[in-house]
Amino acid sequence: MRKSSGRADNHDWRKIKNALASTGTFVSAVLVIAPLGLVFFHLLVNGASSVNWDFFTHLPKPVGEAGGGMANAIVGSLELLAIAGVIGIPVGVLGGVYLAEYGSARINSIVRFLADVLNGIPSITWGVVVYGLVVLRFKSFSAYAGGLALGLIMIPLILRTTEEVVLLVPNGYREAALALGVSRWKTIVHIVMKTASKGIITGILLALARVGGETAPLLFTAFGNRFWNHSLSQPIAALPLQIFTYAISPYDDWHRQAWAGALVLVTGVFCVNVLVRILTRGRAASVV
C-alpha cells in the first residue's frame, strides 16, 4: 500500500479506483455474457418461425422448394449419440472407476494427464483419425464411423468426471460393505458406484450434450445424408452437419432451415444442461 499516506484526496482516489475496478470488471462480465443473449435472440427471431411439425417429421426438400424438415438429421443425431454412448460410456465410467478405486499414484497421474491431453485435442482430429481407421478401411462413410468419433471424444470427458465423483464417496461406505464380507468388486459396483450414480450420470449427460453439438468430427465420418439412413454402415445425417451444410449454402430457404435446426439443437443441449443443474443440486446433499 504505497499510497496510504493518510491524506484525504488520496483516500478518495483509492475509493474511486475501487469503484472503477468494480465497474470495469462488471462490464467485462456483461460482455462475456452478451454473445449468449445475442445468439439466443437471433436464434429465436430467425428460427422460431420455421420450427413446426413438418420440421420434425419431414425430410429436407430439394433446393428451390420451401418447407421440408430435418427429421432424418434429428434421428441421425440420436443414432450417432447412441453409438457414441455404447463406446464412450462403459470405457469412460469403468476407466474412471479404475483411477478412483485401484490405480496407483503413478498410473493415475499418467492416465489423468493423458485424458486431459485428449480433452484438449481439437475435435476435428478425431474425424481425421477415425477416417483413417474406419472409413478408409471399409471404404465408406458410415454411422459407425461417426458414432465412434463422438464416442472417442466422450471417453476422457466421462473418465475424468467419473473419477472425480467416485473419489467423493466417503471411505466409510467402502469399509462398511467390505466389513460385511462383500467382495471388492461388488462393493464398488453396488455401493460406491450407486452412491456416486448421480454424479456419474451428470458426467455422461454433459458429455452427450457436448458431442451432440459436434460437427467437425462428423464431416468425414458420418458425412451426412439427405435421406433416411437405412444401415449403420451407410452415411448418416446429423443435426449439426445439416446446419453447417445449410448455413454455408447460398439459398435463403436453407438458411431458414439452418436457423430452425440451430434453435432445435441449442434447445436440446440447454435442456440437458438444465437437467444436469437440477441433478447436481441434489448431489451436494447426497454425497456430502
Place this chain on the structure above:
Amino acid sequence: MSLAAQVLIEERFVRERMAPPSRFGDKAFQWLTMAMAMAVVVLVILTGWQLWRGSSLTVEKFGFHFLATSTWDPVAEQFGALPFIYGTLVSSLIALLIAVPLSIATAVYLTELAPLWIRQPLVSLTEMLAAIPSVILGLWGIFVMVPWLRDYPFPFLKHYFGWIPLFTGPIYGPCMFAGGIIIAIMILPIITSVSREILRSVPDLQREAAYGLGATRWEVTRIAVLSYARKGLFGAVILGLGRALGETMAVTMVIGNTPQIAASLFKPGYTLASVIANEFTEATTDIYLGALFEIGLVLFGVTILVNLVAQFLLKTMTTTTSATRAVQ
C-alpha cells in the same frame, strides 16, 4: 434345545446361504476397469500413429518445407502449410487479445467483487455460453456478426486507424479479424472458468492479511489475489490458447478460407483446422490427403504441447485445490 444351540444352527444356516467370495470376480473386475483406463493411453498412441502414418507420404516428399512454404496448390500437388499456420496463429492471437482481459476481469468480478447473490447466476450463464455448439456460433457469425462488423466497426477502424497496415484494404466481411473474434467468444468461457477456479484457490489468509492493512476490495484483489495467482492465470490463458488453435467450425464459417499471408486483418485467412474441415472430403489424390493428414498431425502436436505447458502451469494451483477437496 438351548437358545445358544439354536443360534449355532442358524449361524451355519446363514453362512451356508451366502455365496463364497469369488476372487475371480475381483480380479476380472480389476482387469476390466484397468483395460478401460488404459484405453486412454492407447487412444493417444493410436491417434499419433494414425496421423503419422497418414502423413508419411507428404513428410517424405516435402519434409520440413511443408511447414515453411506457402504454396497450396492441390492441382499441381504443391503443398505448403505456412498460410494455415500463419492464419491459425494470427486468429488465435486476436482471440487471446480480446478474450484474456475480458475473461480474467470477469473471473475477478465473479470471485472478488460481485455481490454474492449475482455470482451463481453469472457463473451458470458463462457455462451456458460454453455449451453453445461451435456450428451454431458460426451460423450466428455468418448471418449476424459478420454483416454487423462489416457495416459498423470495420469502417470505423479503417477510417481512424487506416494508417496501420492491419486495418487497410477492402472490407469483404469474412476475414481474419472476424475469425479472431468468433474464436474469442468460443474461448471466453474456458478462460473465465479456469481463472475463477484459480482465484478461488487463493487462500483467504492472503486476502485477510491485505484487508488487515486497510486495503480496499480492489487493492486486496490486485495485491493479494492477482499477484498470488499470476502463474495459474497464465496457465488458464495457455489453456485458452490450446482451444483457440483447434477451434474449427465457427472459424471456418467466418474467416473466409483463403490461403494467403496478408498484413490486413480485413483480408480472408485460413487456419489449420479449417483447411481440414473444408478440403478433406475433396482430397482425391493420396498426396493431397497426406498433406491434410500432416496438417492434422501438426495440429495434434501443437495442441499437445500447448496443453502440456498449461497443465504444468496449472499444476501447482490445482494440486492445492484437489488436495483440499480430498480432505473434505
Place this chain on the structure above:
Amino acid sequence: MDNLVMATPEQSVTERAEGPAEPSANSEPALKLTFEVKNLSVWYGEKRAIDDVTFNIASNAVTAIIGPSGCGKSTFLRALNRMHELVPKTRMEGTVLLHGEDLYSKTVDPAIVRRRVGMVFQKSNPFPTMTIGENVIVGLRLNGVRNQKFLNERLEKSLRMSALWDEVKDDLHKPGTSLSGGQQQRLCIARALAVEPEVILMDEPCSALDPIATAKIEELISELKAQYTIVTVTHNMQQAGRISDYTAFLYLGRLIEFGQTTTIFTNPSDRQTEDYITGRFG
C-alpha cells in the same frame, strides 16, 4: 516391553455350554477364547503401528482396547478382521487365531474373515442410497442370498437384536439416513448382525453420539455379548469401565497391560496405565 503383563482371561460371564463354532484346540476347556493374538506387529509403510502385541480375547465377553490417540488401537482392531489391509503398503507379522484358525493363512479369504468378524464404525454409515430395510440385509444380498422369506426373517431378527425394530418397523422403506444419529448407529449394528458374525468389532461406536444414544448402545452391547464376542475401541475411560469385562491398554503400538477391567481400573500394575486411566496423560 519390560512391563508387559500377560493376564489370561478367565471364564467370567459365559453360561453357554456351547461356545461359538470350532472351539480352539489348544485352549483350556474352562476357557473359551475367540482370538489368540501372538506377536502381532503391523506396519504402514515404514511406520510400525502395532509392535509385538500378544494377548487373548475371551468369548462372549466385551474386551475394550484403550489408549491415547495414535496408539494403534484402531489398527489392532482392524487387524482382527483384516480391514487394515485396505490401506496400501501395510505389512503384518505374527499370528491371529480365530477359534484356533489362522486368519492370515494363505488359504483364508479376507472376505470370509470379515463375514465371521463383523465391524461397526466410529461414524455411523448407513448406505445413503438404500432404505432402512435394504441397509440391514445388504450384506446378505450382496453375498448372494436371494430367498426373500429368509431375508425378511433376518431383517426383523437383526433389527430386534439391535433394539431398533419397534422404532422403525413401520418405516422400513424410508432412507437409512433419515434416522437419528443413535438410530443410524444401531442400524449399522443390525447390518453387521444380519450376516451372523461370531465377533463384532466396534471402533469407538459412541464417539459421535449424545449421552442418551450412547447409553442405548452400551445397553445393547451388554445384551449382545450373550451371543457374540465383542471387541471395542474406546477413548472414554468411563465407558470402558462400564461395559467391558477385559481391558487392554495400548501405548505407542505396544500392549502395556491387559487384564480384567476391574483389575486394570482399580489396581493397574503398570505406572503408565495408571497415569492414563486417571487422566494424567492421553
